[in-house]
Every structure is written in structure tokens, then in C-alpha cells.
Amino acid sequence: MTAIGGSTFLKHPVMLITGATLALAMVLPAHADDSSEPSVTVGGGLAVGPLYEGSSHYAAFPSLKLKAVLPTNDWGTFTAAFPDGLRWDLPGLSPFGVALLIGYDQGRKERIHTLDGRDDYLRGMGNLDSTALVGAEAYWILPAGRLFVRGLQASQSRNYGGEHLGRTAYLEAGVATAYPLSSTLTLDSTLYGTWSNENDMMARFGVTAQQAARTRFDEYRPSGGMRDVTLKLGLTWQWQPQLALEGGLKTYALVGDARNSPLTGEKVGAGAYLNALYRF
Template sequence: MKRSSALLATATLASACGLAHAQADFYRRAIPPNVSEGGTVGAAVLVGSKYQGSDESRVRVLPSIDYQWSNGFFAGALNGVGYNASTQPDRAYGVRVTADFGRKERRSVALRGLGDIDARPELGAFFNVSPASGITLSSSLRYGSGNDRKGLVVDLGAGWSTPLSPSVRVGSTLATSWVNSDYMQDYFGIGADQALRSGYAQFAPSSGFRDVRLGASMVYRILPAWSVAGSVTYTELLGDARRSPIVRQKGSTSAVLALGYSF
């Protein structure tokens, strides 16, 4: 299942990108643990919300390429650019640079008057461990999002996967994200100037858990190097994010269909 495991990582990336915030949350190996070097390339159709809390859908087609070197360095759309210091197949830890892609005011009528949130690089660290076969506990920290570059996101998650046959693998994930008040203000708050321009009441959210996410995926190996994957993720907003004036829908579903090649 080397190739399908690699594509599963690519499909998970696509699922993360398909969420409204469009960020790579966890570090995921682009290649199976028993392979020292290699990568994946592919494309995915993503269906998700226009922004976090939107009730409007957005469809995108995105390419993806990731590579991992035998010395621990990696680069690509899935994980950003960084270094995995672990040489053990059941754990990963290190540092990386990822991207917060921001949000454009023109994306939705509901965002008019709020202005753009610029794309920013995020500095971060990660730690993953697999306590048993098919189970992975993941964590990551990312800092630098938002117009003031002060947004902090801490992601915690658990994943499970198992093969149903030599060609089919299924999996599920449960994850949550804690964010600081700077991040919350940028993405869910309404400042004084924004209130005047948009007509929304001022809203100053506090730090806290932003959401909880539950996902399911399936990967089918078409050929030794080619796989197709599908995933569905349900996201429920929490805390002050849930109470924001711009939130039209507290729970949302995103879906992904991806085709990938392992090399």
C-alpha cells in the first residue's frame, strides 16, 4: 500500500485546502514511513465554503506537488517548507514555514466593508506520534497570520486508517484548532471602522477553540503509481467564532476528489 498511502496524504492536503480557511493544518508525510525519499504530484477538485462561517459554496481545482528528501527536509503544498528531525517511522517532529492565504472582501457580499486579510507566511513547529498501527496523533503550532502578523493557531488531531483490500484504504480524522485573540479578531471580529463601513455591530472575540472537524476518506489505487482519493469533512464552529456577526452557518461540509501520482 505504499503508493496509496502516499496519495492519502495528498488527499488529506486537498481536504484541508477545501476548508474555508484553506490552510495546511498538520504535517503529514508525503511518502510512506518505509520510503526514505520521494514525492507526490496531482490535482484535486475542492468544494467548500467561501469563508469560515459562510453559507455560500466555492468550487476550486488546485494542483499539488510535494517532495521529501532522505535528510529530513521537505517542501510542497501539503506541508510547506521545513525539516523533520525524526528518523523513526512512528513519529515526526520539527519546524516549518506554511502559508495563511488570507481572505478577500470581494469573495462574498457578507464581507463587504470588512476589508481584505492579506496572505502571510507562518512560522511553526509540529509533533506527531503513532501509538499503534493505523493511528496517528498530530499537533502543530503556526504563528504569523493576519494583517498584523500576530495570529496564532494550535492544531490538535487524531487519525485512523486501515486497508480494506490491496487497492483500497479508508480513514477518518478528528481535529480541533485553538486560536489567539489576534487571529479571532481578524477572521471573526468587527472593528469600529469595519462597523461603520459594513453596518455590522462591533464584535471583539476572545481567544479560544475555533472549530472541531470530523472527516472520512477513501483511497483507491488504480495503478502502482496512480491513485484516486475522496474525502468529506464536517466542520462545526465553536466559541466566539460561532457567535460572530459574519457567521451565516455554524456547521459546514467540504468535499474533495483528488488524483495523484507517486514518484
């Protein structure tokens, strides 16, 4: 979720890209991933983007990727990925599906690490501890893509800004597609909206009285509700059977109380990445 220096040029194009993605999903055939054999993919590269969702400050970050897929005949498919987490797709439900998920919320540091060092924009906010996430996803595989709804909740309660935060939780719903543009090029797209409970909104966009006293931000207590609409576009070039290059763009538009937070510098943002991948 990293970005391309200011986002002014994205305020209108993000809507055009969203419309174009939906149109492509209706007219182009989807490409199903070949997951019949076990595989391990490792890679890395560079990402550029906002310090956090809604920030107007941008920086460069390392981009790391690890994914191991283990299909089985009777127990479904097991996937371990970084940074996504663990996934178990249950068997025997096609074209519908259910997956159990274990993810990771890295929290947030008041001094954010970047390739240039540490950014102090949030200094005084304090640190939000990391936590494991648990949840599930339901999906429906269609000729033009995959519709999905997934929800994740923190495995433990946390404190932030001198107050008890509780367990954060959010729900994502959208459509994911993959189009083979040629024998070596594949275009992936995902469009989804995110709903957050009050705790998750407070963790991302809230400012407690203690934090307001220590920073230049005013106290702010958002309610739970819709948080953002996000579009991801990715292009993968299979350079050799085991080597590939992938690049992508992620744009988001904040909605609801997230737009009005004193932490929000840009209501629309974007990020980009470029990785080299090796598949065993």
C-alpha cells in the first residue's frame, strides 16, 4: 500500500480505473491459477507509498514476498504467505468456497521505519502493539472472476493512546479477477470495500485525549462503519519458467469518519511496487 508521490492526479482517475476494471471483469474470461501442484515462491523488491492509510507523507519501503501452496486431495489447499498469513481452503464446495484465515496486524509505531530511516510524523501518538488476526472468507467462483467476503478480528485486546482499545475487526467484500494477456503476461485486479468496527477505526484514525495532548492532532473518536474503497492492479511477466517480474498499483479512497480524521492528510492515495520472483 505504498504510493506515488502526491495523489492529486488520482482523485478522478481512480474512479475511471475502477470503472474500467469492472468493465473488463464483465467482458474478459478469467484465468484460474494452477494450484494442482505444490509450489514455493520467494521474491522481493521495492515499494513506495504513504506512511499509513490516509497519510500525505510518502516514503520507500522494502517489498518482500513469500508464498507456499500445498494442495491435497482430501483436505483442501493450504497456503502460507508473507505478508498475508495462513489460509486453509476447505475441500468439496466448488464453485463456492470457504477458507479459514490467520493473519497478522503489525500495529503502528510512532516512529515509522522507512528505507531513509525513521519518520517522526506520528511522534507522540505512542505505539500500537502487533497482534495475530483470525477470520474466514466465503467466495463464489464465476467465469469472470471471484466474489468474496472475508472478515478478520484481532486475537487479543490492546491498549493505545492511554486507553483500552479492545479487539479490532474489519470486513472486506469485493471481486478479484486474473486475465491472461498473453502466454507470459497476466493482469490481476481486486476491487473491494472495507467496513471496520469502532475499535479498528480508533486504531487507524482516532486520537485519544492523551495523544492530543502530546501531538498537534485534535482529539477525534470515529464510529464504526465503512472505511475505504480499494482497487489493486498487478501485472506479472513470466520471464522464464521459474523467474518472473511483477509490478502493481494500489489506490484507495477513504469514506465515512476516516475522511475527517486529523490524521488524514489525503482522502485518496496510491501505492506502487516492483518485485522479482523465483518459484521452486
